[in-house]
Amino acid sequence: xxxxxxxxxxxxxxxxxxxxxxxxxxxxxxxxxxxxxxxxxxxxxxxxxxxxxxxxxxxxxxxxxxxxxxxxxxxxxxxxxxxxxxxxxxxxxxxxxxxxxxxxxxxxxxxxxxxxxxxxxxxxxxxxxxxxxxxxxxxxxxxxxxxxxxxxxxxxxxxxxxxxxxxxxxxxxxxxxxxxxxxxxxxxxxxxxxxxxxxxxxxxxxxxxxxxxxxxxxxxxxxxxxxxxxxxxxxxxxxxxxxxxxxxxxxxxxxxxxxxxxxxxxxxxxxxxxxxxxxxxxxxxxxxxxxxxxxxxxxxxxxxxxxxxxxxxxxxxxxxxxxxxxxxxxxxxxxxxxxxxxxxxxxxxxxxxxxxxxxxxxxxxxxxxxxxxxxxxxxxxxxxxxxxxxxxxxxxxxxxxxxxxxxxxxxxxxxxxxxxxxxxxxxx
Amino acid sequence: xxxxxxxxxxxxxxxxxxxxxxxxxxxxxxxxxxxxxxxxxxxxxxxxxxxxxxxxxxxxxxxxxxxxxxxxxxxxxxxxxxxxxxxxxxxxxxxxxxxxxxxxxxxxxxxxxxxxxxxxxxxxxxxxxxxxxxxxxxxxxxxxxxxxxxxxxxxxxxxxxxxxxxxxxxxxxxxxxxxxxxxxxxxxxxxxxxxxxxxxxxxxxxxxxxxxxxxxxxxxxxxxxxxxxxxxxxxxxxxxxxxxxxxxxxxxxxxxxxxxxxxxxxxxxxxxxxxxxxxxxxxxxxxxxxxxxxxxxxxxxxxxxxxxxxxxxxxxxxxxxxxxxxxxxxxxxxxxxxxxxxxxxxxxxxxxxxxxxxxxxxxxxxxxxxxxxxxxxxxxxxxxxxxxxxxxxxxxxxxxxxxxxxxxxxxxxxxxxxxxxxxxxxxx
Numbered sequence: 001x002x003x004x005x006x007x008x009x010x011x012x013x014x015x016x017x018x019x020x021x022x023x024x025x026x027x028x029x030x031x032x033x034x035x036x037x038x039x040x041x042x043x044x045x046x047x048x049x050x051x052x053x054x055x056x057x058x059x060x061x062x063x064x065x066x067x068x069x070x071x072x073x074x075x076x077x078x079x080x081x082x083x084x085x086x087x088x089x090x091x092x093x094x095x096x097x098x099x100x101x102x103x104x105x106x107x108x109x110x111x112x113x114x115x116x117x118x119x120x121x122x123x124x125x126x127x128x129x130x131x132x133x134x135x136x137x138x139x140x141x142x143x144x145x146x147x148x149x150x151x152x153x154x155x156x157x158x159x160x161x162x163x164x165x166x167x168x169x170x171x172x173x174x175x176x177x178x179x180x181x182x183x184x185x186x187x188x189x190x191x192x193x194x195x196x197x198x199x200x201x202x203x204x205x206x207x208x209x210x211x212x213x214x215x216x217x218x219x220x221x222x223x224x225x226x227x228x229x230x231x232x233x234x235x236x237x238x239x240x241x242x243x244x245x246x247x248x249x250x251x252x253x254x255x256x257x258x259x260x261x262x263x264x265x266x267x268x269x270x271x272x273x274x275x276x277x278x279x280x281x282x283x284x285x286x287x288x289x290x291x292x293x294x295x296x297x298x299x300x301x302x303x304x305x306x307x308x309x310x311x312x313x314x315x316x317x318x319x320x321x322x323x324x325x326x327x328x329x330x331x332x333x334x335x336x337x338x339x340x341x342x343x344x345x346x347x348x349x350x351x352x353x354x355x356x357x358x359x360x361x362x363x364x365x366x367x368x369x370x371x372x373x374x375x376x377x378x379x380x381x382x383x384x385x386x387x388x389x390x391x392x393x394x395x396x397x398x399x400x401x402x403x404x405x406x407x408x409x410x411x412x413x414x415x416x417x418x419x420x421x422x423x424x425x426x427x428x
Numbered sequence: 429x430x431x432x433x434x435x436x437x438x439x440x441x442x443x444x445x446x447x448x449x450x451x452x453x454x455x456x457x458x459x460x461x462x463x464x465x466x467x468x469x470x471x472x473x474x475x476x477x478x479x480x481x482x483x484x485x486x487x488x489x490x491x492x493x494x495x496x497x498x499x500x501x502x503x504x505x506x507x508x509x510x511x512x513x514x515x516x517x518x519x520x521x522x523x524x525x526x527x528x529x530x531x532x533x534x535x536x537x538x539x540x541x542x543x544x545x546x547x548x549x550x551x552x553x554x555x556x557x558x559x560x561x562x563x564x565x566x567x568x569x570x571x572x573x574x575x576x577x578x579x580x581x582x583x584x585x586x587x588x589x590x591x592x593x594x595x596x597x598x599x600x601x602x603x604x605x606x607x608x609x610x611x612x613x614x615x616x617x618x619x620x621x622x623x624x625x626x627x628x629x630x631x632x633x634x635x636x637x638x639x640x641x642x643x644x645x646x647x648x649x650x651x652x653x654x655x656x657x658x659x660x661x662x663x664x665x666x667x668x669x670x671x672x673x674x675x676x677x678x679x680x681x682x683x684x685x686x687x688x689x690x691x692x693x694x695x696x697x698x699x700x701x702x703x704x705x706x707x708x709x710x711x712x713x714x715x716x717x718x719x720x721x722x723x724x725x726x727x728x729x730x731x732x733x734x735x736x737x738x739x740x741x742x743x744x745x746x747x748x749x750x751x752x753x754x755x756x757x758x759x760x761x762x763x764x765x766x767x768x769x770x771x772x773x774x775x776x777x778x779x780x781x782x783x784x785x786x787x788x789x790x791x792x793x794x795x796x797x798x799x800x801x802x803x804x805x806x807x808x809x810x811x812x813x814x815x816x817x818x819x820x821x822x823x824x825x826x827x828x829x830x831x832x833x834x835x836x837x838x839x840x841x842x843x844x845x846x847x848x849x850x851x852x853x854x855x856x
Contacts, residue, residue, distance in 0.1 A: 065510040065511040065520075065522055075497070078496070079494070083486040094496050
């Protein structure tokens, strides 16, 4: 008998039918003899609807009250899920973030978990109940106020519960079958991975893969939680995300003795590129520029500085950032143009980023050569390059991204023989 | 400077515009120098929608989970109201039932308040904040579970807060201007009362008047809370509900030195009549019948037993009960027909009940004569009569009820010179 934590996103509990399907799944796990703790998101678009209501009454909603408001979404879904299970003849009890002992700091809207004290959950488990916990929410011990964890909060709730309860596995359910070598909506021949290392998962998630949230994967890695990313629509095994020294419960059939060099290809169309042109090539200018950008609240990703043209003593600095952050960054930079002394600003929101991730890059040479050759053979121009220990990212024209991803996916031998089935919708 | 508790029902906070109107009202009270604590219901039809969702997933929702579900409705409205006030430049903080210290027994769906420990509310008030509390909900200290108070719960929340905080007045806002001598939708010439005694209010509420809930009035009476029933749509004074020895803050102009004999006329179309015909006229039969009816869960109101016809040794027993309870009561009685030995059952759901309420009945004779004369002059047949110390109720044909009420209202001299304005909607 194992202790299994399961997380279901908003699309998995969007209506009465979906809730019944999820309830059946939970009951099946219980019937198999396991203890079950479930973290659940708000139904479908509830959170967006509540946000809209908030903005209807207050231009900038008070953060404490916004958290109070948003946390009601998971109360609804968790109570409905618990009563559904109850009506199937199983004991189920729902708990809010505070009842579950999900203690956070006081940063409303993006609170971080500081402690998990699941006393009531343990009691309920000891009494044979299935435990349902509101994802995405916690409470602060000092202010005694409700908090929310921000994007991907329910994944983090599930992983944190798994860590605190020392669960055998944390199953994160979504509308896809697991982690793929690429987004199946972009590359139909993407292959489901049986397992992936958490460091590779983090790089993929940071570079556009959307199945798991970085924060949850980080938390799992730090606390030794085994994540199993799988589909609500299928009973097939998904993908195990393995931290250092971890092993998947069952090795997959015909598994190679060595890890593949490349785990996957991630694509990202959410970024824009800003070029600060004609920057005086003197020490400290980059620092000046990125201090201004940081102060505007923008989250810079890739940075490339061209070699200075000796004749002018000036250089260009390009960087990428989320499209939504671009206008405030440009405004901030433009306001300081004379102080910094650059010549002009260029804004490009038609870029795409392609990343190849693989732990094998550490020990294998020639991994980047395959990427560059494949893109060159496809006639695709590279605009920026950046690398980490286990990743190579390139910025391309956004219109080239899908084609580039297919080419590169093939070049690394990742193509599956069959096309993946893609379901609609995404969770929170 | 006073401490004022205000209660706003679901129709008062049905959408963003209504919430803004209520927020303005609260802020105006604060601007006038008062401390304000607000109890708020769920927005518009939220509770019904949540109930429907519950019944979509579970035929008989688990009571603990149903309370968890329903309590989310007030979280939404209170957070929205608090952020609206906040955006108007005033400090406002919302509190759930448990945060507000609303401690109840563990009867889910109809919990009773056992204690109110508003420590956090006092802190917030001391810090100058406007306090918003979720109506209708509390929590049980032993199970640490969320409970709901049942019908009229938000009124009770407001009164209980007023009692615990020793507030100067508890203002119950709704879509009508106060307590009327009759339902203005039935009798357009109904007159708003400036004040009414709580015992009269209880009789009116128990007999069909819908502005205030019995439970809240009882709680106010027991704890010496002054209720002021008034309209969300007007700044005019409403009706003060006075317990023993209480006085309205401002006596109304030209107020008589003595109370009027009759305070109001209540009408009720929600009841049905069951007649158990041909009951053997031997001791214990009535007890037998009403034990069966009680076991079926029905709430009996009026009971009338005819004089036995000496020739047959049999009698008829008629009683009224809520229409919704009638079919289960009939089923239960039919199952025991041979044991009880009655001849047959008659069911009549076309009745109407008219009640005249007035504390002056205690000291004035001839009050009932006015009623009977007025009905007789109108050619209206009386089917059942029952009385209490300060009330006379008669059962009539439902189709006669409105006309009867108008006639009786006039006969007691209650008609106003102008017709009342009636707003749509009702609160919880």
